[in-house]
Amino acid sequence: MANDTPQILDGKTTARTIKARLKAEIESLQPQMGRPPGLAVLLVGDDPASTIYVRNKQKACDRIGISSFGRTFPASTSQSELEETITALNEDPRVDGILVQLPLPNHLDAVALLHRIDPQKDVDGLHATNLGKLVRSEIGLRSCTPEGVMYLLKEYGIEISGKNAVVVGRSILVGKPMALMLLEANATVTVAHSRSQNLSEITRSADILVSAVGRPQMITSEWVKPGAVVIDVGINRIPGNEGKGKLVGDVDMTAVKPICSAITPVPGGIGPMTVAILLQNTVWSYRQKIA
Numbered sequence: 513m514a515n516d517t518p519q520i521l522d523g524k525t526t527a528r529t530i531k532a533r534l535k536a537e538i539e540s541l542q543p544q545m546g547r548p549p550g551l552a553v554l555l556v557g558d559d560p561a562s563t564i565y566v567r568n569k570q571k572a573c574d575r576i577g578i579s580s581f582g583r584t585f586p587a588s589t590s591q592s593e594l595e596e597t598i599t600a601l602n603e604d605p606r607v608d609g610i611l612v613q614l615p616l617p618n619h620l621d622a623v624a625l626l627h628r629i630d631p632q633k634d635v636d637g638l639h640a641t642n643l644g645k646l647v648r649s650e651i652g653l654r655s656c657t658p659e660g661v662m663y664l665l666k667e668y669g670i671e672i673s674g675k676n677a678v679v680v681g682r683s684i685l686v687g688k689p690m691a692l693m694l695l696e697a698n699a700t701v702t703v704a705h706s707r708s709q710n711l712s713e714i715t716r717s718a719d720i721l722v723s724a725v726g727r728p729q730m731i732t733s734e735w736v737k738p739g740a741v742v743i744d745v746g747i748n749r750i751p752g753n754e755g756k757g758k759l760v761g762d763v764d765m766t767a768v769k770p771i772c773s774a775i776t777p778v779p780g781g782i783g784p785m786t787v788a789i790l791l792q793n794t795v796w797s798y799r800q801k802i803a
């Protein structure tokens with residue numbers, strides 16, 4: 513079914529509702545807990561995009577009553593200094609969530625750092641223990657972006673069971689956990705990636721198409737089945753007017769909008785959902801400490 517005015521899956525508004533609910537939850541839990549929830553975000557280096565994302569996470573924490581224990585390190589910081597910092601945060605009773613902002617400078621071993629985080633404080637859901645729980649459909653901390661996608665699909669009443677879902681991208685941060693979550697919701701899932709042959713043929717088979725590749729406006733109308741639900745996880749900066757950068761997704765919104773049934777915008781789609789789910793994971797972790 514072609515559709516000139518698809519449903520816009522508004523992540524910004526949904527994220528605002530989640531944050532308001534979390535703020536109220538924190539207010540009601542705090543007397544019993546005797547402290548607010550705490551989140552530690554570790555930023556290594558001065559990548560401009562990462563710096564903005566970390567600042568936004570800290571601002572979001574402030575607004576809803578989560579204490580920030582963030583730390584910024586120079587790009588030259590050693591693996592052992594970061595590992596020692598994580599160990600101290602694991603032991604700090606004020607801290608419920610720890611995350612390492614990605615990507616990291618090349619000399620650092622990201623996996624070793626992620627595995628150093630106490631799984632109960634791993635609010636990015638990237639520790640092998642939490643990824644393993646996801647594989648087994650057990651309750652646990654789950655990766656924020658794919659969890660944000662699932663939340664938004666549910667919020668808008670989009671049926672997943674029995675549908676063909678195609679995830680483009682196989683990263684540990686988005687593509688792989690996304691595929692597992694869609695599978696758990698009874699979709700028939702295909703994971704496509706940069707080596708996939710006939711990529712546009714695969715994406716055209718999707719009732720639900722999730723793109724997480726980081727290639728600006730790669731998905732055009734020929735890649736999308738009429739009536740599909742299109743989820744754009746890409747956040748790409750391209751040159752805009754008057755020398756200003758412009759933010760676009762992996763999907764060519766102008767081309768795809770007339771043929772899909774629902775679509776997430778960039779900005780204002782999955783990005784804000786990622787931050788809201790991070791806060792939700794931190795509050796979940798805090799709640800687990802109630803005796």
Ligand SMILES: Nc1nc2c(c(=O)[nH]1)N[C@@H](CN(C=O)c1ccc(C(=O)N[C@@H](CCC(=O)O)C(=O)O)cc1)CN2
Nearest residue numbers: 565611612613614615636656779780781783784786787
């Ligand atoms: N440790 C992690 N690293 C990274 C993650 C992550 O989930 N954990 N995801 C991305 C970056 N990211 C969060 O860290 C993130 C990116 C973008 C947004 C967002 O709200 N984007 C806005 C636009 C903001 C802008 O103007 O740049 C939007 O889409 O509306 C939130 C979080 C990689 N690293």
Ligand SMILES: [Mg+2]
Nearest residue numbers: 681682683705
């Ligand atoms: Mg990939």
